[in-house]
Amino acid sequence: MKINVFHIVSNKYWGGPEEYAYEMVSRLRHDPRFYAEVVCKKNEPVLLHFRRLEIPISILPLKGITDIDSPTRLARLLRKGHNIVHVHTFRDAFAAVMARRISENPNTRVMLTVHGICQPKTNYLYRKLYRSIDKMVFVSQRAYDEWMNHAKKFDPNRACIIRDSVIDNPLAQPAPDLRQKLNIPNDKVLIMFHGRLTANKGADVLLQAVAQLDKSRFHLVIIGEGRPKFMTQLKSYIVENQLLQCVTLMGFQEDMAHFIQQCDMGVLPSVEPEALGIVNLEYMMQGKPHITTNNGAQTEYVADGRNALLVPPGDPQALAGAITQLLDDPARREHMGRQAREDFDRSLNYDIFYDKMTTLYNDLLNN
Numbered sequence: 001m002k003i004n005v006f007h008i009v010s011n012k013y014w015g016g017p018e019e020y021a022y023e024m025v026s027r028l029r030h031d032p033r034f035y036a037e038v039v040c041k042k043n044e045p046v047l048l049h050f051r052r053l054e055i056p057i058s059i060l061p062l063k064g065i066t067d068i069d070s071p072t073r074l075a076r077l078l079r080k081g082h083n084i085v086h087v088h089t090f091r092d093a094f095a096a097v098m099a100r101r102i103s104e105n106p107n108t109r110v111m112l113t114v115h116g117i118c119q120p121k122t123n124y125l126y127r128k129l130y131r132s133i134d135k136m137v138f139v140s141q142r143a144y145d146e147w148m149n150h151a152k153k154f155d156p157n158r159a160c161i162i163r164d165s166v167i168d169n170p171l172a173q174p175a176p177d178l179r180q181k182l183n184i185p186n187d188k189v190l191i192m193f194h195g196r197l198t199a200n201k202g203a204d205v206l207l208q209a210v211a212q213l214d215k216s217r218f219h220l221v222i223i224g225e226g227r228p229k230f231m232t233q234l235k236s237y238i239v240e241n242q243l244l245q246c247v248t249l250m251g252f253q254e255d256m257a258h259f260i261q262q263c264d265m266g267v268l269p270s271v272e273p274e275a276l277g278i279v280n281l282e283y284m285m286q287g288k289p290h291i292t293t294n295n296g297a298q299t300e301y302v303a304d305g306r307n308a309l310l311v312p313p314g315d316p317q318a319l320a321g322a323i324t325q326l327l328d329d330p331a332r333r334e335h336m337g338r339q340a341r342e343d344f345d346r347s348l349n350y351d352i353f354y355d356k357m358t359t360l361y362n363d364l365l366n367n
């Protein structure tokens with residue numbers, strides 16, 4: 001039995017759910033047990049990524065609960081065969097559930113991956129939606145507990161935890177030599193932050209932390225984009241605190257693996273709890289030590305002092321202290337990075353995640 005898997009992504013910009021779907025589809029397209037297709041909006045930043053995979057892509061409006069056109073058109077893809085509709089937002093789950101009903105195909109299942117830490121909504125439409133989803137997948141114990149502890153009359157057998165992972169992108173473009181491009185001497189420690197530049201990711205806290213340090217010892221590279229107002233705040237802080245010589249904003253970059261390989265340490269000082277912390281896994285996969293906060297699912301796989309350092313959120317002084325520890329001890333950085341890679345390979349690697357996910361696809365249809 002070949003299973004058709006349709007990943008629905010509807011965000012305007014590339015983010016965690018899109019990366020999750022991209023990596024899944026990139027594996028599924030080479031797996032003879034599955035047919036993979038992406039369903040998304042006509043947003044060039046997202047389409048550009050998926051087109052690199054040379055897979056079928058269906059473009060729908062995906063405007064939410066009031067959108068009737070998308071479920072009708074999606075139903076045409078579901079009329080035959082054994083189908084998994086894998087969505088990544090509750091908004092898209094409405095379209096998937098309605099499309100299944102319109103298709104009248106009993107061999108279609110709808111599953112949702114919950115990528116954030118959230119609580120269930122309690123109005124009638126959402127309660128009905130929750131009952132119509134065949135399986136809800138949470139990316140961490142923390143995300144599962146937060147949702148399930150507030151869910152009423154929801155069958156726990158229809159929820160599970162499958163921790164996400166990361167994979168080296170075989171289509172990744174080579175990255176420039178950062179030390180050469182930015183004129184960073186070899187005796188300076190190259191610190192890296194990458195991700196969305198928003199207040200909840202703590203990029204401003206990181207700048208406050210490095211402003212306390214000896215600027216001759218490091219160079220901080222910040223990769224990512226954010227809203228114009230927040231970006232202006234970051235740039236103003238860099239100028240006002242004389243950080244121009246030791247901090248570089250590089251903007252959004254397509255493929256991070258080759259950038260991460262060049263850094264000496266990574267930092268992800270999230271202020272709000274992370275449902276998983278994909279960035280943390282990326283540093284671990286590349287064998288790099290990193291510093292992160294202790295307020296989310298990071299504590300499920302990060303052991304403080306073993307494979308990373310944990311600090312309280314929103315605390316520039318504690319973060320500066322942790323950075324100083326790694327600045328002062330190259331041997332510790334090397335040992336911590338090596339341990340991070342070993343821990344990733346043993347229990348966090350993508351093969352483990354992929355096996356669990358494809359087993360779930362089969363189980364949903366067999367049951």
